[in-house]
Amino acid sequence: xxxxxxxxxxxxxxxxxxxxxxxxxxxxxxxxxxxxxxxxxxxxxxxxxxxxxxxxxxxxxxxxxxxxxxxxxxxxxxxxxxxxxxxxxxxxxxxxxxxxxxxxxxxxxxxxxxxxxxxxxxxxxxxxxxxxxxxxxxxxxxxxxxxxxxxxxxxxxxxxxxxxxxxxxxxxxxxxxxxxxxxxxxxxxxxxxxxxxxxxxxxxxxxxxxxxxxxxxxxxxxxxxxxxxxxxxxxxxxxxxxxxxxxxxxxxxxxxxxxxxxxxxxxxxxxxxxxxxxxxxxxxxxxxxxxxxxxxxxxxxxxxxxxxxxxxxxxxxxxxxxxxxxxxxxxxxxxxxxxxxxxxxxxxxxxxxxxxxxxxxxxxxxxxxxxxxxxxxxxxxxxxxxxxxxxxxxxxxxxxxxxxxxxxxxxxxxxxxxxxxxxxxxxxxxxxxxxxxxxxxxxxxxxxxxxxxxxxxxxxxxxxxxxxxxxxxxxxxxxxxxxxxxxxxxxxxxxxxxxxxxxxxxxxxxxxxxxx
Amino acid sequence: xxxxxxxxxxxxxxxxxxxxxxxxxxxxxxxxxxxxxxxxxxxxxxxxxxxxxxxxxxxxxxxxxxxxxxxxxxxxxxxxxxxxxxxxxxxxxxxx
Numbered sequence: 001x002x003x004x005x006x007x008x009x010x011x012x013x014x015x016x017x018x019x020x021x022x023x024x025x026x027x028x029x030x031x032x033x034x035x036x037x038x039x040x041x042x043x044x045x046x047x048x049x050x051x052x053x054x055x056x057x058x059x060x061x062x063x064x065x066x067x068x069x070x071x072x073x074x075x076x077x078x079x080x081x082x083x084x085x086x087x088x089x090x091x092x093x094x095x096x097x098x099x100x101x102x103x104x105x106x107x108x109x110x111x112x113x114x115x116x117x118x119x120x121x122x123x124x125x126x127x128x129x130x131x132x133x134x135x136x137x138x139x140x141x142x143x144x145x146x147x148x149x150x151x152x153x154x155x156x157x158x159x160x161x162x163x164x165x166x167x168x169x170x171x172x173x174x175x176x177x178x179x180x181x182x183x184x185x186x187x188x189x190x191x192x193x194x195x196x197x198x199x200x201x202x203x204x205x206x207x208x209x210x211x212x213x214x215x216x217x218x219x220x221x222x223x224x225x226x227x228x229x230x231x232x233x234x235x236x237x238x239x240x241x242x243x244x245x246x247x248x249x250x251x252x253x254x255x256x257x258x259x260x261x262x263x264x265x266x267x268x269x270x271x272x273x274x275x276x277x278x279x280x281x282x283x284x285x286x287x288x289x290x291x292x293x294x295x296x297x298x299x300x301x302x303x304x305x306x307x308x309x310x311x312x313x314x315x316x317x318x319x320x321x322x323x324x325x326x327x328x329x330x331x332x333x334x335x336x337x338x339x340x341x342x343x344x345x346x347x348x349x350x351x352x353x354x355x356x357x358x359x360x361x362x363x364x365x366x367x368x369x370x371x372x373x374x375x376x377x378x379x380x381x382x383x384x385x386x387x388x389x390x391x392x393x394x395x396x397x398x399x400x401x402x403x404x405x406x407x408x409x410x411x412x413x414x415x416x417x418x419x420x421x422x423x424x425x426x427x428x429x430x431x432x433x434x435x436x437x438x439x440x441x442x443x444x445x446x447x448x449x450x451x452x453x454x455x456x457x458x459x460x461x462x463x464x465x466x467x468x469x470x471x472x473x474x475x476x477x478x479x480x481x482x483x484x485x486x487x488x489x490x491x492x493x494x495x496x497x498x499x500x501x502x503x504x505x506x507x508x509x510x511x512x513x514x515x516x
Numbered sequence: 517x518x519x520x521x522x523x524x525x526x527x528x529x530x531x532x533x534x535x536x537x538x539x540x541x542x543x544x545x546x547x548x549x550x551x552x553x554x555x556x557x558x559x560x561x562x563x564x565x566x567x568x569x570x571x572x573x574x575x576x577x578x579x580x581x582x583x584x585x586x587x588x589x590x591x592x593x594x595x596x597x598x599x600x601x602x603x604x605x606x607x608x609x610x611x612x
Contacts, residue, residue, distance in 0.1 A: 017581050024584030033602045034589045042592060054581035075569040082532050084606040097569070130609070133600060142603035145592070306530055317575045 003203040004210065005235055006261075007167050008159035009227075011174055012152050013184040014126065014192040015058045020149035021125045022049030022092070022315075027151075029190050033144040041149035043088035048314050055151035056318060057328075059099060059123045062153055062183045064328050065335055066118050068103035075317040076123075079307045084143050085128035093124035093154075095309040099320070105157075105177070106337040107169040108355050116170055117158035126150040147191075153184070159198065164231035171195060171224045172359070176336050180362055188223055195221045199231055201238050202266055209265045211253050213238045214281045218295055220288045230288040234295050242269070254278060339365055347378035356386055364400045367407045374411025377418065384414055388431060404435045413441045420445075420452040423498050453500045456508070459492070462500070463508045466491040467516065477513060485509060518551045519544050 020027055023040035040047045063070055077095035103118035128145040155174065161167045175186040175193060186193040197218045202210035218234055221227045245251035254270035257280070270278035286295040334342070336358050343354035343365065357368050364385075372381040389410065393403065413434065417427045422445075433444045445451075453459060466488045467474055476484035485506075492505050521537075524544045528535045535543065586592075589602040598605040 019581050019583050024579070024582060025586045026583050032589065034592050034604070035602070036586045037592045038584075038586050042587075050577065050579040052581050053578035056578065073569070080530075084604070084609060131603070132608075133603075133605070139608040140598075140600075141606050141609055142600055143606055144603055308530065311569060313571070316572060316577050317569045319575055 003201040003239060005162050005164075005231075006159050006200055006202060007161035007164075007231060008198045009157045009161070009167060009170060010196045010198070011155045011157075011171070012126075012194045013062075013155070013174075013178055013186060015055050015151040015153060016182060016184055017052055017055045017058065017151055019052060021052050021055050021123070021151040022149055025146075025149065029192070031146055033142075034146060036146040037148065041087075042145060043086075049092065051315060051318065052151060056099075056123065058151075058183045059121070059153050060320065060324070061181055061328055061332060062155075062178060063100035063103065063121045064325065065177055065181050065183075065332055066100075066103040066105055066121060066155065068100035068118060068121055070100050070320055070325055071097060072321070073097065073317055073319050074099035076312040076315045077309045078312050079124075079309055081307055083127070084141060085130050085145075085148070087128070087145060087148060091125060091127065092312055092315065093309075094122035098122035099318070105170065105173050107166060107173045108340075108359075109163070109165050109169045113351070114166070116160050116166070119156045119158055121153055121155045124152050124154060126152045164228045164235070167197060167231055168224055168228040171227060173336070175224075176359060176361065180336060181332055195227055197221060197227060197231055197234075199234050199238075201235065201242070202261065202264075203239070203242060205253075205267075209258075209267055210261070211242070212259070212261070212266045212268050213242050214269060215283045216295070216297065217283065217285045218288050219285055220290075222290065226288060226290050229290075229293060230295055233293065234286065237295060245269075251281070252278060254280065334362070343368075347372055347382075349378060349382055353379075353382045353386065357382065360390075360400065367400050367403065370407035371411040371414065374408055375414035375418075377414060380414050380418075381411070384410060384431075388428065392435065404438075405431075409434060409440065416441045416445065420450075420499075421501050422450060422452075426450055426498055450497070450499060453496045456504065459496075459500055459504055460508055460512075462492045462495050463488075463505065463512050465495070466509075467512055474513065474516060478516070485513065488513075518555065519548045 014027070017027055019025060020041055023038050025036045025038050025041055028036070040049060060070060074094065075097050076092050078090040079093045079095070080090045082089055098120045099122060101120040103121065104115050105118060106113055106115050126147050126149065128143055128148040131142040131144065133140045133142045157170065161170060171193075178184045178186055184192055188194070198215055199218065200215040201213045203213070204210055216234060216238065218230050221230055242251070246253070250272060251269050252272055254268050257268050257270075259266050259268065269281050271281050273279055284297050286297045288295050339362070340351075340354045340358040343349045343357055344351060347354075349357070357365050368381060368385055371385065372378040375381055389403070389405070392398075392405075393400065396404070398404070410431075413427070413431060416422070417430075422430070430441060430444050430448070430450065433439070433448070434441060437444065439447075453462075470488045470491060473484045473487040477488075489502070489505055489509055492500055492509070493502070521540050521544055524540050524547060525535075527547075528540070528543070593599050593602065593604065596604045
């Protein structure tokens, strides 16, 4: 049975503020437990939250960068639930009037680029952290409230991703974008970027309709690679589960509740109960176990969670005017998608090359532009940067900002290579030397004696010497083995330490061979 | 009465409150009075009246992103019923 995969992602990112969303406690990661709390974030009675200006500003910046529509008026709501990591017993979040909606993000996969819709982005507070304590036969939980109240941006995508690879690309694109504009450091290991994935399958039926498997929300996704693996696993699991349960009669296709998805019809699954009646199979959550590489379906929710949202009376609404938005748009500068497009149009780079450069971030692209403009050959500049510079940086675990070779120097090197016809091997030698010594390309080439042999008479002499020293190759050439000329040419190149112009040598050699 | 005993049980459950049948009956009466009052407000014609997001007409109140000194852990944990080191200790949590 062929199927379509439907994936929607809910991403939470911690904003790069110094303090929490509603109080002045530090948001620094890794502080001793419960050392960054106060009566406000601990939920003590009688305290009042006050919105962090920078958190709101960063949220708007992120939403503008995600092409969202920014609401001129926004408010906060209480989402009520009881859990030990939430001392107030409600989370201050946004319900019906989020500050942004209707955005989009461009992603790149092996299949090309696509635009994924974003339903909304809203600003809320993070909860504390729970640790499980299994000491002394007890199974208690330990709570650290340092994270409680940290500003969190929730970004909800449309259910538009169709492969695990696209989900991975979406996360990478969000991470690049938010890092570039300084909204979040997006460290999944430290929990500053977290992701829940909703996934199900629409399985094609002979009549042209599709059966929708129950939606599973996969939680506990701690790495981008983990998201991809979990989704691939979950897709296979749902396909097998559907086939197994339809075959056994435990599940039935419920034609009494037809629905629509985009431009086609879908029908849900129902569970056959002992008394023969049908009951809809509701959405469930699943945990991803990175270690064993499996999703574990937890209980299905009989009814939708009832969070009893209501407007937060302790916070006043916030308004956003065009002046602020215009200022933010201007300050954001060029975003990754625009940069990628410009690298292709302005420098004639392929989509692949432009993608590799723009994924490394703005500073990297700026480096490329200096090199390209200095040497006048964007393609060659890109090749050197992707093949050589990137490896150097990776080997030394360096950021481009700490690059040991200034962009101007690499530009000079590429220009010089072309000017004197230095071969790749020699060029790489000079490149490595420039990094080690910090000398200019001219200094290194002078020191190494890589002087091009441009004197035709000198080359002619060497060609004649080569012909004399390679009588067998000359005889082979005369018998029609044109390839034999390469051996003679190689002799000349060795004699000149590779510094002879190969085209000149070739021309002279053929002229001389004709005379033999 | 506008609220049934079952509805009160569900609300109590969401609020993690354990109520006896007598308390459920009492709550049903008291909460119904509140709900009835709201229903009375609901009957007012609000056509053309702009929705109100907040009772106060103030907006755009911010604080600057400047750190202040937090509570020492010992003080933060002073009211904790149980603790382990500088963590709050709570009974194991299954599901939600």
